Amino acid sequence: AQSVAQPEDQVNVAEGNPLTVKCTYSVSGNPYLFWYVQYPNRGLQFLLKYITGDNLVKGSYGFEAEFNKSQTSFHLKKPSALVSDSALYFCAVRAITGGGNKLTFGTGTQLKVEL
């Protein structure tokens, strides 16, 4: 079964510092990985995805993620955090099913960026 794990419930970082939100995956076959962000009382917004190719994936709002096959990780990064980046972040993996494009989400990481 496909799954992702987000080991940190919360990450605190000072504005201007780099941020990392961790995600590890467990899949059979090729992994198809996604990052989403959710602001309070809002739906999820797509940030980026890894399907194949370059291990460094660039996404929206200055975010990027590094795919590491040997460590089965797909950590989300940003060089310089903003207070407005404070939100709930979900890593997800596409599950293989004949029924459709199904995502399995991690438990989420609350990012808090402080002045």
Place this chain on the structure above:
Amino acid sequence: DTEVTQTPKHLVMGMTNKKSLKCEQHMGHRAMYWYKQKAKKPPELMFVYSYEKLSINESVPSRFSPECPNSSLLNLHLHALQPEDSALYLCASSQDGSGVTYNEQFFGPGTRLTVL
């Protein structure tokens, strides 16, 4: 138009009421999804429609009844809900519903449902 819209934004209903949630997208996407999300938790998939046909039902109780009238619209009919069904209900769509492509899902803002 690159968004998924959901109505209503908020809904309060009693356990004997019948109500419906509505979702709409005009991006030409052929897969649409309903998720249930509790506070600070990941979304839980409920249903997937692929090319207007129900392709996945994640063993959802029959008090939730999905409907896909056309490729742009998705409804969720609610009847005899329980207080534990109170949650944020999210609709999403993706470009290809065939299951062999890797398109991201676009989410609507959700309907905040409270069951009294």
